[in-house]
Amino acid sequence: MAMPTLDDVAREVGVHPSTVSRALNPNKAALVNPETRRAVEEAARRLGYRPHMGARGLQSGRTATVGVVAADLGNPFVTPIIHGLTAALEVAELMPVVAETQDEHERFVRILDHMLSRRVDAVIALAARAGDRHILEEAARATPVVIAARPLPGCDLPQVVHDDGAGARLVVEHLHDLGHTRVAQLRGPLDVANFDHRAKAFTAECQARGIVEVEVPETGARPTMQEGRRVAESLLRQSDRVPSAIFAHNDLMAIGALGALRAMELHVPDDVSLVGYNDTPMTDLVAPPLTTVHYPSREVGVAAGQVAIALLQDEEVDDVCLDPRLVSRESTQRAR
Amino acid sequence: MAMPTLDDVAREVGVHPSTVSRALNPNKAALVNPETRRAVEEAARRLGYRPHMGARGLQSGRTATVGVVAADLGNPFVTPIIHGLTAALEVAELMPVVAETQDEHERFVRILDHMLSRRVDAVIALAARAGDRHILEEAARATPVVIAARPLPGCDLPQVVHDDGAGARLVVEHLHDLGHTRVAQLRGPLDVANFDHRAKAFTAECQARGIVEVEVPETGARPTMQEGRRVAESLLRQSDRVPSAIFAHNDLMAIGALGALRAMELHVPDDVSLVGYNDTPMTDLVAPPLTTVHYPSREVGVAAGQVAIALLQDEEVDDVCLDPRLVSRESTQRAR
């Protein structure tokens, strides 16, 4: 069970441990006699030697590890981000270590703490809420931090995000084109900047186009199906005249709203049009297939990974902001 | 950017590093003067000291880390497993480190290698295929290995699995009850034991009940939507008389098959009944909601985590095998 060490290999071959170290290090291998080198490699293989990255990190100050803080892995929207991240980090031989906050601040703190204890070479935060800003900035004094997917306004850390305002405006434009004049939005938690931006841009664009926005008192505590359903129910309960179109702040909430509408025997899109956000995988499969705003998840992941790498190499980095795109499917139709 | 060390804290307080070490270690804190202890704690907080887990691990031989090898995080079926795992490991203050094989053997090898280099305290393999057995057994000589979710027949490592044969029999029973007499199965890759077991049990149970099984020549190379669609198309192309019910080896493949059927203008369940497997989150939302076999993902994750912990404490462990349960929804109906 005990792993062999450099010393074990050295003893086996009859050379000094440093020689083994050199022979096994691609950069320094040239400095060693080809013959001893082969002998070392052979012995290492035979003994099943593997470098001890912890020990190496102690020496080098690097762990070849990047901490990734996600909010909820159960949200299929994050998987492509992580895929992109992994692919980007792979080229620098960095390994992502993923943890979930479940959108609880206290867990966020614990996770960040843990990652700093682990001495990750960088942190990529996909789960930032307004209240997390302080600890993120604090962490940034110890290790490079990249804010991605969820913007953190007024924060100087490098950010890789997406234009949520533009996305919300695309939605209003789409509904306007379809002739809707009375709409509502199901808001996600507003301390997540994406939702705040979507909410404000949606309202502003409605006003600009002369569309009536029905106020929804409730806001989703988390961007989940359950909350989407709850907020939709509160809308349907309070307003005597149901809007002809509803914009949910993400696809999960839209699907929850679908349930609420169905329970009220309201048909989508005949009675009310419904729009989501993110273009989450599988949202084209629900009934009806959801009109949504495409969020470039994989690209955000790749860019965030690249920014992290650049930071590690002390390069200057610019913030990245990617564009949305409306995906029109069957959950929206012309207003009657 | 440089993190403070024990020595920094010691210098600050004017004591020896070991004293700081003791003061900060909950187990040994009692051995230290309450006054100095408070002074140490204060200085540590002020300096932003965090223990260096790498260094600690070098000393203790433990990293407080468990490697988790998944096949595909994009498959929503695995998320609950990882949640369960995380919850179970949390009580022992272990952190999962997740990596994806994408069902490629070469990646599996690389990942395992990397994890051993990291000296994870244990490995939990959720992605095992028949061809991975050798390297898993080899890894097990270096660190505890738990096989979970995907069984590895004829392998002595501890396993946490589920009775796939029973699941397949539930499907046949369900179809039989509905009066189906001509059925087919869309098989996943047979070097994943789950699919092999499902395939064999399905065939055997059909024979036992006098149901005709239409042979499908193709097998899914991976258990994905794309492959489900491809295999379904091969079935629909070759057989002049379409079976009245189809069993897809998992929900993703079932959804792919749905696309193929739709393209042929075959309606589910009116023209053909369709059954999936896993009860993947969101499969109740597709149109029509999918009849499927519930796979206890979270429970498998929890059990696998507990087995890993037991192994770390040198306890004896028994294999775990959990039961399936049929979830009847709208994609199946009585045969006409």
Add this chain to the structure above:
DNA sequence: CTGTTAGCGCGTTCAA
């Protein structure tokens, strides 16, 4: 109660 010493596995000096 606290200081000293040694060593975990490795890479990086500096010599030979």
Add this chain to the structure above:
DNA sequence: TTGAACGCGCTAACAG
């Protein structure tokens, strides 16, 4: 081309 010595940050063992 190789060896010897040191230190990365920490904890365990032993003194005092």
